[in-house]
Amino acid sequence: MTIHPRVARTIVLLAWAGFLGGIWFTGETARYLGPWTWWVVPFGAATLAAATLASGVSALRSRRERKLTRMGVPSKSKASRRRFSM
Numbered sequence: 449m450t451i452h453p454r455v456a457r458t459i460v461l462l463a464w465a466g467f468l469g470g471i472w473f474t475g476e477t478a479r480y481l482g483p484w485t486w487w488v489v490p491f492g493a494a495t496l497a498a499a500t501l502a503s504g505v506s507a508l509r510s511r512r513e514r515k516l517t518r519m520g521v522p523s524k525s526k527a528s529r530r531r532f533s534m
Contacts, residue, residue, distance in 0.1 A: 454507035461503055465496035 468489050471477055477489045 452507065452510075454503065454510060458500060458503040458507050461496055461500040465493055465500050468493035468496060 471480060472489045472493050477486050481488060
């Protein structure tokens with residue numbers, strides 16, 4: 449079984465966002481970070497959640513585009529035929 453790199457990236461981002469979100473919502477930030485770096489947890493959780501969403505959308509779009517191709521070769525549109533025809 450193989451996993452697509454975009455899906456793997458989304459899973460890793462989700463894991464990190466969940467970890468930082470869990471630390472933030474349980475109030476355990478002080479256990480892991482000092483008073484000068486406490487802001488890293490909420491910022492990281494929010495940023496990684498947004499990156500996870502963007503990566504997931506990208507993975508779904510690429511999966512949909514692969515289904516639209518036939519045998520791994522994209523179908524030729526009228527525009528590409530006109531552009532490359534002599």
